[in-house]
Amino acid sequence: MIIGVGTKNPAKLDAVKRLVASENIDVMIRGYDVPSGISAMPMSDAETRQGAMNRARAVLDADPEVTVAIGMEGGASRFEGDMLLCNWGALADRNGQLLTAAGARIPLPAPLVAGIQAGRELGDVADEYAHQHDVRANGGTIGILTEGRVSRSTMFLHILQLLYGLYLHQDNERHDAKANR
Ligand SMILES: O=P(O)(O)OP(=O)(O)OP(=O)(O)OC[C@H]1O[C@@H](n2cnc3c(O)ncnc32)[C@H](O)[C@@H]1O
Numbered sequence: 001m002i003i004g005v006g007t008k009n010p011a012k013l014d015a016v017k018r019l020v021a022s023e024n025i026d027v028m029i030r031g032y033d034v035p036s037g038i039s040a041m042p043m044s045d046a047e048t049r050q051g052a053m054n055r056a057r058a059v060l061d062a063d064p065e066v067t068v069a070i071g072m073e074g075g076a077s078r079f080e081g082d083m084l085l086c087n088w089g090a091l092a093d094r095n096g097q098l099l100t101a102a103g104a105r106i107p108l109p110a111p112l113v114a115g116i117q118a119g120r121e122l123g124d125v126a127d128e129y130a131h132q133h134d135v136r137a138n139g140g141t142i143g144i145l146t147e148g149r150v151s152r153s154t155m156f157l158h159i160l161q162l163l164y165g166l167y168l169h170q171d172n173e174r175h176d177a178k179a180n181r
Pocket residue numbers: 006007008009012040041042072073074075121122123124126135136137139140141142143152
């Protein structure tokens with residue numbers, strides 16, 4: 001069985017590796033450079049979730065060998081005067097199932113908000129803010145802002161645990177429905 005992931009970003013792929021290891025799932029993980037179909041810096045929950053769903057569907061289209069596809073997308077979302085870091089994941093399978101789940105959210109500090117409001121990508125602004133290179137592929141903005149307590153990979157792992165749990169739950173529901181017929 002092959003799990004296809006709609007990214008080449010190591011922080012996101014690491015989250016999938018950690019899920020597979022912790023759940024003891026016997027699969028191969030493949031990363032695909034697929035389009036998210038949204039802007040490079042999504043500015044709402046709706047757009048961010050759409051990006052995650054688009055990536056998952058695009059992976060199923062890209063490789064017929066993939067049985068389950070995952071898309072992960074990061075973005076920002078306005079909430080009561082704050083700009084929150086927001087992240088979404090999507091899981092799609094060949095039976096037309098499409099599940100989504102969101103991750104932890106924290107307000108972005110003013111310098112980061114100013115950067116993305118000026119139309120820049122958060123990853124670039126975060127590099128400058130933290131004086132680091134390629135924050136997006138390593139601990140992520142959430143890692144910087146939490147002093148390493150929660151990395152981008154750990155945040156996405158949580159989303160993947162939600163998705164995998166939801167997927168198992170759907171499966172159980174289907175079996176129960178069949179048994180009660
Ligand atoms: O290669 P892909 O999978 O596209 O990975 P990415 O790092 O570009 O991540 P996203 O497209 O999901 O994120 C959309 C934008 O938000 C930025 N971003 C989101 N979350 C971030 C985080 O925790 N740390 C750094 N940048 C982040 C990212 O750099 C992009 O500009």
